[in-house]
Amino acid sequence: MLRYGVQAAFLLLTVFIGYRFYQFVLHFEAPGHPFVGRPPSVDAFLPIAGFMSFKYFLFTGIIEPMHPAALVMFVAITGVSLLLKKGFCGWICPIGTISQYLWMAGERVFGRNFRVEKYTDIALRSAKYMLMALFILLIGFAMAPNMMVLFFLSDYYKAADVKTMKFFTEMSSAAMWFLVVTGGLSLIYKNVWCRYLCPYGALLGLFSKVSPVKIQRDDSRCKHCRACTAHCPCLLDVEKSSVVSSPECFSCLTCVSHCPEAGALAVTVRAGKVRRPFSPFLYPAILIIVFYLVIGAAMIGGKWHSQIPYEEYQRIIPVSQQLGHP
Ligand code: SF4
Ligand code: SF4
Numbered sequence: 137m138l139r140y141g142v143q144a145a146f147l148l149l150t151v152f153i154g155y156r157f158y159q160f161v162l163h164f165e166a167p168g169h170p171f172v173g174r175p176p177s178v179d180a181f182l183p184i185a186g187f188m189s190f191k192y193f194l195f196t197g198i199i200e201p202m203h204p205a206a207l208v209m210f211v212a213i214t215g216v217s218l219l220l221k222k223g224f225c226g227w228i229c230p231i232g233t234i235s236q237y238l239w240m241a242g243e244r245v246f247g248r249n250f251r252v253e254k255y256t257d258i259a260l261r262s263a264k265y266m267l268m269a270l271f272i273l274l275i276g277f278a279m280a281p282n283m284m285v286l287f288f289l290s291d292y293y294k295a296a297d298v299k300t301m302k303f304f305t306e307m308s309s310a311a312m313w314f315l316v317v318t319g320g321l322s323l324i325y326k327n328v329w330c331r332y333l334c335p336y337g338a339l340l341g342l343f344s345k346v347s348p349v350k351i352q353r354d355d356s357r358c359k360h361c362r363a364c365t366a367h368c369p370c371l372l373d374v375e376k377s378s379v380v381s382s383p384e385c386f387s388c389l390t391c392v393s394h395c396p397e398a399g400a401l402a403v404t405v406r407a408g409k410v411r412r413p414f415s416p417f418l419y420p421a422i423l424i425i426v427f428y429l430v431i432g433a434a435m436i437g438g439k440w441h442s443q444i445p446y447e448e449y450q451r452i453i454p455v456s457q458q459l460g461h462p
């Protein structure tokens with residue numbers, strides 16, 4: 137229940153941010169529409185920009201000023217994954233939440249969700265890792281920092297947030313069909329996008345492997361009822377694991393909340409050679425605090441708001457859809 141509340145709150149926040157950004161764009165497109173300040177957190181929808189900025193920062197020590205919040209969000213999201221597993225996916229990401237609403241609706245309508253057999257599942261899951269590897273090759277290796285400067289200064293990059301919004305508000309028929317098919321499949325199969333296609337989730341999963349936080353099962357207390365396995369949204373066989381270390385695990389704690397045996401399943405943190413359990417209520421609190429600490433530090437340090445001037449937006453927003461990749 138707590139997780140559903142946290143997820144709903146972040147989803148509503150995302151809708152609010154999206155609406156504010158839409159109003160901001162409208163000011164430059166519809167004469168007379170009042171000015172609404174640009175919400176910097178809209179840059180969360182530019183994860184590739186965040187990755188590029190991260191590399192640029194590592195090489196130059198400079199935070200690019202056009203979409204600084206993209207870098208901040210990238211650091212916040214990967215940072216919480218390194219520390220606290222893939223909790224971003226299980227508690228914060230609005231796409232993960234929508235995916236969950238879809239499979240829950242499907243479960244109600246059809247009475248169950250479907251599964252593909254093990255080896256087909258493994259083959260399909262490789263798609264997100266291939267996409268991740270492609271981005272790492274293109275940005276991490278092929279793109280030199282001096283090429284990035286030119287890209288950061290381009291109108292295409294400055295309008296990247298507007299173009300992302302227009303992807304949804306002026307959707308092409310190909311994109312619409314893709315969303316319809318993915319959404320339809322998500323009704324009958326759990327987390328299709330997250331499980332098979334999301335390169336960001338693939339990266340977070342790899343980061344989560346080194347996190348000191350893990351779900352641990354105590355075999356001496358376990359009654360092997362399999363409630364944990366039956367309720368896992370990531371289709372993990374929790375009852376067969378002593379420590380859940382799969383990169384698929386969303387850290388949603390659904391397994392912990394469904395375990396009927398006190399102490400049989402717990403969220404734990406590594407302390408030296410042992411694992412210490414801690415309250416499942418503390419987990420989301422720490423997750424959200426760490427996430428907002430990064431954002432708060434960026435705000436205080438003046439690295440949150442875009443430095444694109446008003447006059448520049450006046451020039452690029454009305455022609456954003458005509459801007460091509462430099
Ligand atoms: S896998 Fe991707 S879309 Fe799914 S919850 Fe994680 S980051 Fe969001
Ligand atoms: S193993 Fe537990 S915490 Fe991980 S995804 Fe499954 S139910 Fe959630």
Ligand code: SF4
Nearest residue numbers: 358359361362364395
């Ligand atoms: S729900 Fe708890 S008792 Fe049942 S199999 Fe899982 S860990 Fe064991």
